[in-house]
Amino acid sequence: MKIIILARDMQHSEGENDTYGRGNNDDALGIKKTLADLHDVKILSVNEDTYLKLKEEKLDVVFNLADDGFRSDPTLEPHVAAMLDVLGIPYTGNNYFALALCQNKARAKEILAYHSILTPKFQVFSAINRKINPELKFPLIVKPIREDGSVGIKERSVVYNKEQLKEQVEHILTVYKQEALVEEFIDGREFNVAVIGNKRSLVLPVAEINFTEIPKNTPKIVSYRAKWVKQSLVFKKTPVICPAAIDETLAEFVKETAKKCYKIFGCRGYARIDFRYEENVRTSDVSRTSDVDTDQKKENKLYVLEVNPNPDISEDAGITKAAVAAGMSYRDLLLKIINYALVEAN
Numbered sequence: 001m002k003i004i005i006l007a008r009d010m011q012h013s014e015g016e017n018d019t020y021g022r023g024n025n026d027d028a029l030g031i032k033k034t035l036a037d038l039h040d041v042k043i044l045s046v047n048e049d050t051y052l053k054l055k056e057e058k059l060d061v062v063f064n065l066a067d068d069g070f071r072s073d074p075t076l077e078p079h080v081a082a083m084l085d086v087l088g089i090p091y092t093g094n095n096y097f098a099l100a101l102c103q104n105k106a107r108a109k110e111i112l113a114y115h116s117i118l119t120p121k122f123q124v125f126s127a128i129n130r131k132i133n134p135e136l137k138f139p140l141i142v143k144p145i146r147e148d149g150s151v152g153i154k155e156r157s158v159v160y161n162k163e164q165l166k167e168q169v170e171h172i173l174t175v176y177k178q179e180a181l182v183e184e185f186i187d188g189r190e191f192n193v194a195v196i197g198n199k200r201s202l203v204l205p206v207a208e209i210n211f212t213e214i215p216k217n218t219p220k221i222v223s224y225r226a227k228w229v230k231q232s233l234v235f236k237k238t239p240v241i242c243p244a245a246i247d248e249t250l251a252e253f254v255k256e257t258a259k260k261c262y263k264i265f266g267c268r269g270y271a272r273i274d275f276r277y278e279e280n281v282r283t284s285d286v287s288r289t290s291d292v293d294t295d296q297k298k299e300n301k302l303y304v305l306e307v308n309p310n311p312d313i314s315e316d317a318g319i320t321k322a323a324v325a326a327g328m329s330y331r332d333l334l335l336k337i338i339n340y341a342l343v344e345a346n
């Protein structure tokens, strides 16, 4: 089989993304190496000539790793998938529509809420001097509305008062040149779940980010450094545990919610859903159902942070760890994902 790996356009790459994370094509090189003895594999970086190049090639499938879009503009990520649709070439992962739906985190959260899936309360700031919705309770977390891979997430993103909030909103608006998504900070455990497949999906074992070793005054978050900067303390102190040490009932609930999200956004191929889990939350919901009963009850809440179609799929990525925990090798995972692309095309 002839496979073309569509890789990022490094010519236009700049900024924070450059050094780490998706700022290189290591995933493409790793996939090529893993599949080279089975298939004819070639890497092609995406640019404005790609359409014509692919039209001339005789190929069976594209492995789409161009998550940085055209001209290293991630807002043009869905367009790469759309181009492949126009060419009629089977490709791995999600179509333009799922990629676009999940790109704006606030829009995605509205869709989740419509489907009664819990997601942290939020407000979008498109200017600095917007009034904060009084329903939102500090601490809050301030994030760029459409980035991935913890870009724009640092310790200071967690804010405890209006002054810090204003500072961080301004930072997002000016540095990232996009709206700021302000969410209630869910101080709990963090899980993520990879799902593979098309209409019939397979949920891989739940993973947890272990924050227990993180220094006391550092917020328990997967900041940019914690995610990518291997030599940093926060990277070393936030290992991923897969399968997570959680009871079967909770694991099933997390997996079932992940599967629902996959379906709602029309995901195919592979995706990863990020969660925060808050235990023993005091609620006074009981009082709503009864006039006399004002007791507070404690409950656990599972929040979806976001749905990531086409997440990192390099050999050390979370999805690979989850596949290994499910008894697959990296190569098995890649071949399955290629197969999903081919069956979808027929």
Ligand SMILES: Nc1ncnc2c1ncn2[C@@H]1O[C@H](COP(=O)(O)OP(=O)(O)O)[C@@H](O)[C@H]1O
Residues within 6 Å of the ligand: 120, 141, 143, 147, 148, 149, 150, 151, 153, 183, 184, 185, 186, 187, 190, 220, 221, 222, 223, 274, 276, 305, 306
């Ligand atoms: N509402 C929240 N409560 C607690 N932690 C959060 C919240 N939102 C984001 N985080 C932390 O920030 C990280 C990155 O945020 P996320 O929304 O998943 O963006 P990205 O697309 O960059 O992965 C999460 O993995 C989590 O550790």
Ligand SMILES: [Mg+2]
Residues within 6 Å of the ligand: 149, 150, 274, 305, 306
């Ligand atoms: Mg995330």
